Amino acid sequence: MALLPFVDVKPQGETKAVVVWLHGLGDSGHGFAPIVPELRLPAAAGIRFIFPHAPEIPVTVNGGMRMRAWYDIKTMDLTNRADEEGVRQSAAAVTALLDKLIADGIPSERIVLAGFSQGGVITLHLLPRLPYKLAGFIALSTYMACPDKLTAEMLSHNKATPVFIGHGTQDPVVPLAAGQQAYQTFKAAGFKVSWQDYRMPHSVCAQEIDEISRFLQSRLLQHAEEL
Template identity: 75%
Template sequence: MTLLPFVDTPAQGPCKAVVVWLHGLGDSGHGFAPIVPELRLPSDAGIRFIFPHAPVQPVTINGGMEMRSWYDIKSMDLLSRADEAGVRDSAAKVQQLLDQLIAQGMPSERIVLAGFSQGGVIALHLLARLPYKLAGVMALSTYMCAPEKLSDEALPYNKATPVFIGHGVQDPVVPMAGGQQAFHALKKQGFAVSWHDYRMEHSVSAQEVADISSFLQRLLLTDKDK
């Protein structure tokens, strides 16, 4: 399996942690890269950001047009929106990237996995199925693929891992009910999820950026860094 290409924003100074951030449908790793300075993290935080590019593939709801996509979407109905085989394939590709970071010396508990929309689906899928513990997971404006399989497939490693779920109350692309369903499914299985909603559509607001910054600093900064 070829490693996913990505946009790499190195840490300032020694690298102490990594955030892997997955984009949404039709975007690329370049789409979220500009958020790094907006997070206003301390210059000595030592956080590297990696923004992988999804594979290019046909997307059914867009007339079969080829674009960067973590999986095909055949229907806008939330229950059948995510192509499960495609989700599992992309999740394996992202896990390969995480595995490589760990092999290169980054402890898994110093890695945060984040995803927006389609990317969030992959992040939540991996949260429950990775064979090692992460520092945290952020799932933004997203939903869950095959929530009915969570109880059978969930592994224990990330049950205590902080999970930030953020959603816009006016989201016309992924209705907030989809995010709430993911939140409740994870909570029922004992995951450490927190819910955050914002007055926005299918996007990231200034308040959410501030909350994400606080979340990352809480997870990744030691007392010496603060």
Template identity: 85%
Template sequence: MALLPFVDVPAQGTAQAVVVWLHGLGDSGHGFAPIVPELRLPANAGIRFIFPHAPEIPVTINGGMRMRAWYDIKTMDLTNRADEAGVRQSAIAVTALLDKLISSGVPSERIMLAGFSQGGVIALHLLPRLPYKLAGFMALSTYMACPDKLSAEQLSHNKNTPVFIAHGTQDPVVPMAAGQQAYNTYKAAGFNVSWRDYRMPHSVCAQEVDEISRFIQSRLINKAEV
């Protein structure tokens, strides 16, 4: 399998950690790359950001139009919205990218995985399934695929890894209840999840960016538990 292409935002100072950030449906790695300066990280943060591009595939709900997507969406019904085969295929591709970073010398506990919307689905899917511990996870304006298979497939490596789950109260694309359901499912399973919501639609807002920055710094600079 060819490695996912990505937008690479180099670290300020010597690279000591990596954030891998997955975009939403129809976007690309370029979509979230401009958020890096908005995080206002310390000048010596040493955090490299990688924004992978999802493959271009036909998306059923958009009339079969080809666009960047981590999986097909056949229906807007959240119970069946995430195409499980596509989710698993993208999870394998993202894992291959993480494996490459680790083999290049980045310790797994110096890597954070983030995702927005579809990208968040992949991040949440990998949370209980990765065979190594990461520094943290961020799941933004998203939902959970295959909740019924969590108990059978979960590993323990990231049981205590902090997970930042956030959602907009006015989200018309992914209802906040879907994000809350993901949070409640992982919390009940014993994962270290936290919940934040903001008065916003299917997007990010300034307050959320500030809290994302604090979360990243706590895990990759200060290493304090949150």
């Protein structure tokens, strides 16, 4: 499997931790790259940001138009919105990228996986299925694929890993209830999920960015000075 291409935002000095951030439908790795300075993370943390590009595929609900997507969307019905085969293929591609980072010397517990919308679906799909522990997970304005298969497929590696779930109360693309359902499903399964909502549409806002920054610092700044 060829490694996913990505936008690479490196820290000023030595890399001590990595955030892998997955974009939404029709976007690219360039879409979220400008958020890095807005997070105002301490330079001493040495956090590298990787923003992978999803492959270009035909998307059914958009008339078969080719665009960057982590999976096809055949219907807007949330129960069947995420094409399971596509989700699993993208999850495998993201896992290969994480594997490469670990092989290159970044401990898995110094990596945070984040995703917005479709990217968040992949993030939440990997949360219970990765065979190693990460530092944290961030799932924004998103929902859950294959909730009925969680119990049968989940591993225990990230049961205690903090998960930040954020959603807009005025989201017309992914209803608030869909995000809440994902949160409740993972909470019931014993995962360490937290829920935040904001008065915004299908986007991010300044308050959410501030709370993401605090989350990243709580997960990655600890012990950074010792590395």
